[in-house]
Amino acid sequence: MKKDKILVIGACGQIGVELTLALRKMYGDANVIASDLREEHELLKGSGPYVSLDVMNKEMLHVLVIRHNITQIYLLAAILSATGEKNPLLAWHINMASLLNVLDIAKEEGIDKVYWPSSIAVFGPDSPKDSTPQHTIIEPTTIYGISKFAGERWCEYYHHRYGVDVRSLRYPGLISYKSAPGGGTTDYAIEIFHEALEEKKYTCFLSEGTYLPMMYMPDAIRATIELMEADKEKIKVRSSYNLGAMSFSPKEIAAEIKKHIPEFTIDYAPDYRQAIADGWPQSIDDEKARNDWGWKPEYCLEKMTTDMLKNLKETVQ
Ligand code: NAD
Ligand code: AKB
Numbered sequence: 001m002k003k004d005k006i007l008v009i010g011a012c013g014q015i016g017v018e019l020t021l022a023l024r025k026m027y028g029d030a031n032v033i034a035s036d037l038r039e040e041h042e043l044l045k046g047s048g049p050y051v052s053l054d055v056m057n058k059e060m061l062h063v064l065v066i067r068h069n070i071t072q073i074y075l076l077a078a079i080l081s082a083t084g085e086k087n088p089l090l091a092w093h094i095n096m097a098s099l100l101n102v103l104d105i106a107k108e109e110g111i112d113k114v115y116w117p118s119s120i121a122v123f124g125p126d127s128p129k130d131s132t133p134q135h136t137i138i139e140p141t142t143i144y145g146i147s148k149f150a151g152e153r154w155c156e157y158y159h160h161r162y163g164v165d166v167r168s169l170r171y172p173g174l175i176s177y178k179s180a181p182g183g184g185t186t187d188y189a190i191e192i193f194h195e196a197l198e199e200k201k202y203t204c205f206l207s208e209g210t211y212l213p214m215m216y217m218p219d220a221i222r223a224t225i226e227l228m229e230a231d232k233e234k235i236k237v238r239s240s241y242n243l244g245a246m247s248f249s250p251k252e253i254a255a256e257i258k259k260h261i262p263e264f265t266i267d268y269a270p271d272y273r274q275a276i277a278d279g280w281p282q283s284i285d286d287e288k289a290r291n292d293w294g295w296k297p298e299y300c301l302e303k304m305t306t307d308m309l310k311n312l313k314e315t316v317q
């Protein structure tokens with residue numbers, strides 16, 4: 001029997017750290033190789049193999065895959081929405097070339113499974129805002145969204161044309177406390193917790209009524225693993241699955257935090273990220289994921305807030 005050997009690319013980012021640790025628990029520490037451009041993340045140190053890798057270097061990636069007999073690749077390296085708007089050509093280049101390098105090597109080497117995340121950013125101002133369906137108008141206006149949408153088409157193409165078993169989720173904004181976020185529009189929903197605990201006040205870069213789809217990291221990690229562990233026949237969407245959990249506005253999350261920290265105050269100073277958020281859905285219809293492979297979220301705003309504050313307090317003290 002072929003033993004699974006997993007390569008996580010972009011392992012030191014917000015999702016990568018937690019996903020790598022979860023995969024190491026399932027597959028054994030030695031069988032999950034973490035890689036990133038950056039120095040190894042503190043939480044990964046001593047937990048398994050680490051390799052310094054620039055995913056843009058296709059030759060180096062190819063050698064790594066062959067040398068370690070890699071059977072699954074998780075590609076998490078990307079430029080996110082807010083950073084992408086500052087340098088659109090770079091974001092396009094990195095987001096597309098990284099995916100094409102991985103898909104092509106997966107095809108050539110017969111890699112068993114590839115995971116690559118998309119985002120709610122694929123939707124644009126003309127998509128329905130509420131319960132945005134799996135299949136609808138998709139006309140993204142940010143370079144990040146454009147690159148994710150193009151990436152989805154490439155995933156489907158490599159699956160249908162070459163049989164590459166690539167799977168994908170359109171994550172909402174992800175909230176976590178272990179590893180810092182990497183330049184997204186939904187990052188306010190993480191900053192707000194740190195500022196509430198440290199300063200008892202927060203100035204939000206989105207307006208008070210901006211609703212966005214969000215998810216707590218434990219749900220996102222579980223969704224990713226459940227998708228990747230599902231039988232092949234159950235995966236009917238080969239572009240990327242809509243995935244939902246909760247939706248809230250800055251005003252609503254502030255009110256939830258106030259229940260734990262009564263002196264907390266919030267004010268608003270929307271910046272260029274407001275226009276990005278305004279083009280995105282307010283809530284997501286993830287019926288396909290629920291029906292095809294049994295997706296069900298566990299965390300709502302209330303439960304996530306309680307858990308975030310409890311864990312952040314322990315980390316800070
Ligand atoms: P992040 O920015 O926190 O992490 C990305 C990691 O990739 C970083 O550690 C970075 O050093 C690394 N990286 C960048 N360029 C690289 C390169 N050339 N070679 C190797 N490593 C490189 O991002 P994240 O939040 O962990 O997101 C991971 C994936 O999930 C991305 O594709 C992102 O678009 C997607 N996603 C994230 C969210 C979210 O809320 N975090 C939501 C939707 C989709
Ligand atoms: C971002 O805000 O860019 C990400 C995302 C929703 O894709 N968190």
